[in-house]
Amino acid sequence: xxxxxxxxxxxxxxxxxxxxxxxxxxxxxxxxxxxxxxxxxxxxxxxxxxxxxxxxxxxxxxxxxxxxxxxxxxxxxxxxxxxxxxxxxxxxxxxxxxxxxxxxxxxxxxxxxxxxxxxxxxxxxxxxxxxxxxxxxxxxxxxxxxxxxxxxxxxxxxxxxxxxxxxxxxxxxxxxxxxxxxxxxxxxxxxxxxxxxxxxxxxxxxxxxxxxxxxxxxxxxx
Numbered sequence: 001x002x003x004x005x006x007x008x009x010x011x012x013x014x015x016x017x018x019x020x021x022x023x024x025x026x027x028x029x030x031x032x033x034x035x036x037x038x039x040x041x042x043x044x045x046x047x048x049x050x051x052x053x054x055x056x057x058x059x060x061x062x063x064x065x066x067x068x069x070x071x072x073x074x075x076x077x078x079x080x081x082x083x084x085x086x087x088x089x090x091x092x093x094x095x096x097x098x099x100x101x102x103x104x105x106x107x108x109x110x111x112x113x114x115x116x117x118x119x120x121x122x123x124x125x126x127x128x129x130x131x132x133x134x135x136x137x138x139x140x141x142x143x144x145x146x147x148x149x150x151x152x153x154x155x156x157x158x159x160x161x162x163x164x165x166x167x168x169x170x171x172x173x174x175x176x177x178x179x180x181x182x183x184x185x186x187x188x189x190x191x192x193x194x195x196x197x198x199x200x201x202x203x204x205x206x207x208x209x210x211x212x213x214x215x216x217x218x219x220x221x222x
Contacts (some may be wrong), residue, residue: 013051015041021062025109029059029117059117060124066110067131073101077139082150084209088202095169095194102170103185108177115178137162144205154207161205168197 019040023032034055038045052058076097080090101107118125140162147153155161172193176184185193 009051012041012043012047016043016048016051016058017062017065020058024059024062024113025106029055029113029120034058056121060121063110063114063124063128064131066107067128067135069101070132070136073098073136074139077136077143080143080147082147082152084152087147087152087206088198091198091202092194095165095198096191098166099169099173099190099194103173103177103183103190105183108174108183111174112178112181137166140165148207151207153205155205161201164204165197165201168200169193 016037020032020037023036023040027036032055034045034048037058038048041048048058052061076094080094083090114125114128137159141158144153144155144161144165145158148155148158153161173183173185173190
């Protein structure tokens with residue numbers, strides 16, 4: 001196949017994925033047909049089947065493709081400075097970015113779509129969770145362990161602490177969106193969730209200043 005043909009094929013594949021994403025989001029999995037997708041993508045049904053053998057494989061590819069977007073969040077989580085003076089500020093910045101990424105309308109719609117079809121496609125739901133949110137939690141746990149090692153936090157179970165951190169941020173806006181069918185929060189509310197969530201987290205997990213100074217003195221003596 002010539003380069004120009006490969007380019008056209010790639011464009012058609014992208015158009016199909018975008019059309020399928022739109023259709024699945026608006027009509028759900030069972031309510032979407034390959035005919036619907038072909039029409040939205042402005043290609044023939046035969047072309048859709050040329051790129052994707054069936055609707056299930058197309059759905060799976062769309063869902064799993066979104067996990068690539070999590071890489072930026074992982075980088076952000078992994079690079080929190082071990083600085084006692086700016087710990088709350090850094091965690092609040094992370095919390096706000098965390099909320100911004102995970103409360104986007106399309107992300108919330110996809111979450112509802114995956115949950116709605118979890119019985120039909122349990123492996124797909126598990127893969128989406130493991131390759132996406134679970135990777136963020138694992139990175140966050142490693143970061144909390146690093147901050148604990150530096151004497152800033154006290155986390156006996158870093159992964160549990162990571163779940164507590166994310167739960168404090170996401171419980172209200174995500175649950176409201178799940179039950180209402182669309183985001184219900186304002187930007188000001190997200191700012192409040194970030195600030196209040198971090199303060200609550202640090203109230204439970206921050207190592208007292210005196211303990212940090214004692215640890216530093218002991219390390220210096222060694």
